[in-house]
Amino acid sequence: MPKKGYKNAGKMKILYAIQATGNGHISRAMELLPHIEKYGQVDIFLSGANSTLVLDAPVKFRSRGLSLFYKCDGGLHYWKMLKEYAPLKLRKEINELPVEKYDLVINDFEFITAAACAKKKIPSVCFGHQASFISEKTPRPVNKNHIGEWILKNYARATHYTGLHFEKYDDFIFTPVIKKEIREAEPCDKNYITVYLPAYCEPELKQIFGPLNNFRFEIFSWQTKQIHTEGNIRFLPVSKKLFNESFIHCTGIITGGGFETPAEALHLGKKLMAIPIRGQYEQLCNAEALRRIGITCIKKPGKDFAAEFNHWINYSAAPKVDYSNSIEEALRYLFALDLKNKNEYVLAG
Numbered sequence: 001m002p003k004k005g006y007k008n009a010g011k012m013k014i015l016y017a018i019q020a021t022g023n024g025h026i027s028r029a030m031e032l033l034p035h036i037e038k039y040g041q042v043d044i045f046l047s048g049a050n051s052t053l054v055l056d057a058p059v060k061f062r063s064r065g066l067s068l069f070y071k072c073d074g075g076l077h078y079w080k081m082l083k084e085y086a087p088l089k090l091r092k093e094i095n096e097l098p099v100e101k102y103d104l105v106i107n108d109f110e111f112i113t114a115a116a117c118a119k120k121k122i123p124s125v126c127f128g129h130q131a132s133f134i135s136e137k138t139p140r141p142v143n144k145n146h147i148g149e150w151i152l153k154n155y156a157r158a159t160h161y162t163g164l165h166f167e168k169y170d171d172f173i174f175t176p177v178i179k180k181e182i183r184e185a186e187p188c189d190k191n192y193i194t195v196y197l198p199a200y201c202e203p204e205l206k207q208i209f210g211p212l213n214n215f216r217f218e219i220f221s222w223q224t225k226q227i228h229t230e231g232n233i234r235f236l237p238v239s240k241k242l243f244n245e246s247f248i249h250c251t252g253i254i255t256g257g258g259f260e261t262p263a264e265a266l267h268l269g270k271k272l273m274a275i276p277i278r279g280q281y282e283q284l285c286n287a288e289a290l291r292r293i294g295i296t297c298i299k300k301p302g303k304d305f306a307a308e309f310n311h312w313i314n315y316s317a318a319p320k321v322d323y324s325n326s327i328e329e330a331l332r333y334l335f336a337l338d339l340k341n342k343n344e345y346v347l348a349g
Contacts, residue, residue, distance in 0.1 A: 013041050014106060015043050015113070016042050016043070016108075017044075018046050018047070018110060020046050020048030021048040024261070025108050028177050029044075036106070039331075039335055044059045044061070045062075045097070046062050047112055090111075090115075094112055099116045099122045099124070106334070107125065108127055109129075109130040114155070114156040114157055117158070123158075123160065124159060125161070127334055128163070130152055131163040132164060132173045133282070134172075138163075148284075151281070152285075160339060166263060166289050177260075177327050182244065185268065192246075193252055194217075195209065197255065198256065219236070220236050247264065250270065251271060252312075256277050257283030257287045259286060262286065268320070270318055274287050274297045274298075296312045
């Protein structure tokens, strides 16, 4: 328990807002929740519409919120994102979310909760990977995207921040939260490549990896409902259990430019190739951070992908980083914050 900040921590009422765009936030939340519950009673607000993992915990508040959607070619689906945008409903949810009834609001990059806290002038802590981008010390691409920067800093703005990243770039940034199954795993190499590229569909994935017939691939796709094999590819549905098993025993993993999966690959010492989702600035930032520690990152699998893949599998390093102690360190910092010391919501530059 922290020495300062919350003297009656066990009696606290905590609102934990989780972004359900993609699976990374939910995966992290499932690992963090038992630790946060040590500090008080936790209610969960889940917001988003395109995750494939199920949060294994009671959800007090649920919203479709604002979500990212992907096409099948590795990029964002802007038209679908626009169709899902419902400003009147969002305004109603912002007004009605009872953030003022909680002693602490923890926000993992969720817009409605952030807006409700700002409107009602309730202190909150933005906790998670996106919070790390408040610091200018966090890696960015050579060519910054000003719109992307603005979104990272203002989409879920808060009065306080506790960030997570591959390295401790600033004093409020901590190393990644790794799932227990991965922390306690005994990795081995069963001679196949695990692939998780959620912005691609089955036909596109088959076109990319099918020609590499000297290698076996286990590909996880949101389109796949039943496990099936096509040539050198085994398609599997997105499932925590199946993915962990594949991941722990693979030679290497090819995934997007997200945060949780690359962090777990670093922890296991697996070969890692990152292919950021086009148009998603955060993933380009993550790719730059990964490049700095020697990880292969490519823009997209084009005509030279076979050569890029062979160079990666034969010559790339697989750095191993121990992230075992990250959870308690980050939460000790979060729960020691003095939220009364700063209570202004301003747009970040």
